[in-house]
Amino acid sequence: MSHKRMPKRKAAIAVGGVAALGAAALLLPNANASQDKDQASGTTGTAKTLKATQASNLAAQLQKALGGAFAGSYFDSGKQQLVVNVVSGDNNVIQQAKKAGAVVRQVKNSTSDLKAAAGTLKAKATIPGTSWAVDPRTDKVLVTADSTVTGAKWNRLQSTVQSLGSGMATLKKSAGSFKTFVAGGDAIFAQTQQGGVRCSLGFNVTASDGSPAFLTAGHCGVAAKDWSDSQNGQPIATVDQAKFPGNDFSLVKYNDKTTQTSSTVNAGNGQTVQITQAADATVGETVFRMGSTTGLHNGQVTGLDATVNFASETVPGGTDTVNGLIQTNVCAEAGDSGGSLFTQDGSAVGLTSGGSGDCTNGGETFFQPVTAALQATGATLGNGGNGGNAGNGAGDQSGSAAPSASAGDQSGAADPSASAGDQSGAGGDQIGGSADPSASASDQSGSGSDQSGAGSANDGSSLTSTR
Template sequence: MSHKRIPKRKAAIAVGGVAALGAAALLLPQANASQDGGARGGASTARTLKADDANDLAARLSKLLGDAFAGSYYDSANRQLVVNVTDVSGDDNNVVVQAKKAGAEVREVDNSTAELQAAARTLRTKATIPGTAWAVDPRTNKILVTADSTVTGTRWDRLESTVDGLGSGMATVKKSAGTFKTFVSGGDAIFGGGARCSLGFNVTAGDGSPAFLTAGHCGVAAQQWSDAQNGAPIATVDQATFPGNGDFALVKYDDPNTQAPSEVNVGGGQSVQILQAAEATVGQQVFRMGSTTGLHDGQVLGLDATVNYPEGTVTGLIQTDVCAEPGDSGGSLFTQDGSAVGLTSGGSGDCTSGGETFFQPVTTALAATGATLGDAGAGGQQAGGDQAGGDQIGGGQEAGAGAGDGSDGAGAADDPSGADASNGQASGTGQAPGTGHASGTGNAGRSGRSELTDTH
């Protein structure tokens, strides 16, 4: 199959081999993409938009509408941007008229952004309980609160009482059958200090050296990382944040000549070139590649999510319904057109029963570390061998990204002995749900594990 050309500035998807056909089908537009709630109001003059374009329009309309803006989401079924507004007098309101002319579907809702943010602060103050998470869901105009299976008895009563105290119509509570954790174990990966994690995206550090992003709980679990279990280190942690305001780490390659291509290997000889970072949009379709479960897709459910892991609280995450299993921590979340969106943080469930997953926004990680997306290094040979025409074992994964020899670069901090939670290490309690093991922009893969599996 020849490769599909995608508009300039976007990624090119190269397809090779029979095993890649499943991934190719996933990465092509899906006519039956699921959508929890669509645009309201029947017939509309809203424009048909790509998710990235909808995100750009939402950012502009947020400034235009000011306090009247109450969030937005992407209606993937109709390919339209839906914008929530409050405190408007009707269609004669000038800014609403302008929003409609700009191509958005506009609907009036009850809860303002300020009210939702205040409710989230109340939850942070009164209900920071391990095993809970919350994020604003613009499709329902409420805060979606999720409690895992450990939240029972007095802790459940406390959560329920806090939610009730927010007032009617402000939040909903969902019970999860799983347990929130940072996925640790399983899958081919990068290795460090008894931990196993995934490479997310190759980047260029602020000093111009080649580096990669991964989960922060991996970065605090070990300082040096190898592309093979018990192998010699090839990269050293430069910065790491976990828990707290994010879950991300910048890891620099020890060899300044390391070639670190800006792409995600999705197996079967197929790779997605990454040329830009993008903010997530609720309702947007996203993809993750994992060495444990292969390629899966899903939707963004919420933004600025707060997750209370056993190791501590992490804020500012992306909530999705993309499935994941142990071996995913730190891996990449990306879009069909090649935008880097997130790094696997944690969640619950698996790819049989589903679950909730949370990701660190790439844009925030880049801003905090001073790194930039794009090829780095001086053209040195990749750690596990050259790309070989995209026909490597495991689908043409490149070791240059930090994963080699049986390493999909994806993995999740795998610390069988249980890292010290007080140090924020990814311990046996944590397994980041994640979307992307080998997904790293260039990880060496192993045959048989990078299966291309459709979640739908």
């Protein structure tokens, strides 16, 4: 696939640089307080209509206030309401949450129960091709096995899930296979002894020492140290920090400290979304991913603190485990490797780490939280904020309005696939995508062939999962 060459020292200024079909702008009503029926208890309570950011902040407040009674929360995008799980039957606890504006749902499994279940899975079922994440909507741990988990491995995983007890976890199969994607925006290139590699830029940031820099996937930073904005070009940036496995992020500093950057995402048709802050994800909210293969697609966050066990491409039979990821149902394909995950209101949420599936049949895609990467590296993003909203703060895009549409106020619940999901070619943000996510230069699929995707094995097909 072709790529747009960007001027030196202006590389990756905008996240995404490929011309694309713009997503339709769906301007949805602003949030207002309203009365709604509490689905869990059957009583009428003052359930506030909220934007995703507001719901995230409220969830954080209630988590502190409710203590051990708090068992997770999620954003009901259909009603724009925060649903809070509680395990205590204490009426005072329930009333406290209701008065704050949340819908209260009494559940069986506590947060500690679910974390213990995840701990058991880690100890007994760390198998390549598996993942698990807490799903507050079902009050269970969602365990996923890809197509490579068969025979004795499947039996081991299944028996481990069953040992957790009834109502504690759900096990499902994924048609694809989990492979690391590449995080980013505009294409960036590097040369190794094994040949050329290609990744993508995530978000521009300012390093703790004031230097201009950008975030990308950790497996890119481990694969190569020096990066260029053009294939076979001179390096313009050098890896400062790289973490993979365990986490999946890199901080890469521009060599020219006068490099001018801006925090924007290309939404196609010449439209951009200004990135103003980093935000934590909220289960149930709508998020957007940009990609040069499939364009602009959106979907929902389906789980938090996900653990993914990738088959190691550097250690035969080994496992590269990444923790703390955001799980989504946003699709991705080869060449979409690494797209920036962001919200309609301009919040940077994630860097693509890996997943399975495609944009015809769907699948799972996992993202490294931007907030964690910023905290670990000491970098700042956008207006200088390097933390997310307390709680699970996500962007305010609970609806599916196209990110290009001045979107801070789009709080509707339209089907995310209806607005921008099918905007082919929209994003440029995944232009790259061939560096072997498993982090070793030897894994950069392809032996030095053109990583730009023009018929080479390095167009992302070896890193992303296809059906």
